[in-house]
Amino acid sequence: MRRRISLLAAVLMCLTALLAACGSGTKDAESVVKDLDKVVSSMESYHGKGTMTLNTGQQPLQYDVDVTYQKPNYYRIELTNAKKDITQIVLRNDEGVFVLTPRLNKVFRFQSDWPQNQGQVYLYQTLVQSILIDNSRQFAIDKETYEKDSYVFDVMANYQNGSLARQKIWLDQDNYIPLKVQVSDTNQTVMVTVEFKEFAFDAKPDKSVFDTQRNLSGAANKPSTTEPADEGAADAQEQTDPAATENGSTNGEQQQGADNAGNAATGTDAEGSTEQPDAQAGEEPAEDTMAPADDSNAGVDLLSDALEPLYLPEGVAFEKTIDIEFGGLPGVIDRYSSEDYDFTILKTQPADVAASTIKGTMVPLGFTIAELTGGEESEQRTLTWTYNGIQYRLTSGTLPEAEMFKVAQSVQGEMTK
Template sequence: MRRITWVLAIVMSVAILVAGCGKKDATAVVQDLDKVMSKLESYAGIGTMTLHSGQQPLEYRVEVWYQNPSYYRIELKNEKKDITQIVLRNKEGVFVLTPSLNKIFRFQSDWPENQGQVYLYQTLVRSILSDNARQFTADGEDYVFEVAANYQTDSLVRQKIWLNKDSYAPKQVQVSDSDSKVIVEMKFNQFDFGKKFEQDSFDMQRNMTSMKNAALPNTTVEVDKLPTGETKETNAQVDNSEHPDSTEPSSGTTEGTGSETTGSDAGANDRSNDEAELGPFGIIEPSYLPEGVAKKDEPAIPDSKEHAVVIRYTGTYNFTLMESRPKDMETGLPVGEGLNLGFTVGQLSGEEQKALTWMYDGVKYRIVSADLPTAEMVKIAQSLVDQPGK
């Protein structure tokens, strides 16, 4: 009888030991994540991002590529409006590309190193590693972390991150405000480490031309069919007004300051036709305003070649919203701080008087204010996305 009891005790002990094998606690997972980050060379992911900050949710198809040390390509597509923008970082700077409209928004910044992005793996892992008060649970095939959010805005305070147990690939992210309301949600349906990219996969000119032809050829990343845009190439004039010292030609577009363009007369005719097709866009007003803020006036800008409009607001905060449709292919800005707007990346500049500038659907927006908080600027920018011109 004693022998049977001892045998049962040994069997139960082994069973408990086996059951415990393979289970990891938060410390072990964090150590593994630190190792993954130290060896991270490249990745590619596809998913859907939803912004719940406005009256209606805004949904974007997101495709993200990363190549060590600091090459990024993020494609953001608004399925509802069929608008695709590419945020690109390479050794030449940061670009926001709108290939279908042949528009390039360029600025010098260390984005995204200076801020978090919900669709970037580095952002998610660093937030886990840096939060000593992190909460951890194992849920089926996933590890789930709840940690502090770090997205350059006080309105986003917590985030919940789901990671695959086997590969530590991200599966889902929910970012919440102080009332525990989910404001940003990212769901990955594909994420692969160690992707091999062609040498020019992060080249600005290649991304502009290849997107017009509906695909990026010769890449090992499997993606859905990309949207089709214009197939003709436009040798448009580059705006160097904010870079007066620039004398280098932009890739295949212009030489010198932009007063003379390379290309044929047919290219010039294409530019004229494109500009005629775009024309005025009306006045696009935000659907969101901070409490206590009201529209003041709309100072007229007569004979504006860029169809520029100005709207001034006053009240709790005072700010000016400027909108224009640049004719030039490339719009450059001085050095500033990249700011994630969700649907694209803008540039925040200035100290006493701040200016947030971004490009979307061929329209250049600029909010200028001495007292409007950055978080409110972001909300106003997001509320302009689905607004029609009046």
């Protein structure tokens, strides 16, 4: 009997050792975190493609995401809504940080150290950093979602939109490439999902991929993953984007005209308004920048496609619409108010070509990049973004930033006032 027990114990020990050997490829959270720190530190480049789904409106919206990074600080992010043929590109190169809308031939240049100061859900550095700094991180191994086991981290989300509280990050067990990201709000509702279809380290992108003018003209819309064939591509990177320095006065007039129009709707004067970016200091708005709209149909068809917010803070209701014209372009201002909040949304057709240096803060809305100005010396803040050929300017002196972001993110579908 004792011999049988001894034999059984020996068999169990062998099975235990065998199972341990089979699972030797699985690491614990501490080991994975150390590896991730090394990966980011030694990383030279990467290129990834995937889809991003936003659940901030009444219906989920899906965007194609194409991300390219080259050490030390070159970035290219392309966001495309295939259904509406809308593409925006975010670039960081030697000249600065740019947001491009090729379809409108429009360029914004930001004075920013992005993305170091702002997280992005589709950037590998942002995801890894959120794992490294969260000492209360939760770790699990997912054996069901993908063909191979994947590591899953549940960590705090560190985005400018304060309503996004936590995120889950799926990583390939073998090489730590990102597989999926889910970002949830404080109610544990998934608001943003990014699923990577392709991702590769050491992508070796051509430098022309990060060239502003080539991206604006569409020449670099599909990033190359080969080494430059000659010095021409490198030279292209060193060229200053002419679109970023020309036509500044035109844009300055439009920006200031928009400010005046917003002040008219909110009841604030020019002295109380937030200082807005312009291309050249001292630019004066054209005399017709605040003129009431005439009976011309110019731009009417485009503005008829303008969207309304699907989210409003509690108690806020639509009040009225004002037809205006500034910079020779038609526009409308929608006013919303309650006992606590009052804000306006100005919608207009941007000029065919416009370039300006933005002094505000870049704010990712998910489906586009916005610019936030004001809030320091003035109580009034303005959030500006372009979507589907319409420029939107949300201005308020009472609406908190988090609420501004939620309202802006909800301008994705049609709603009848």
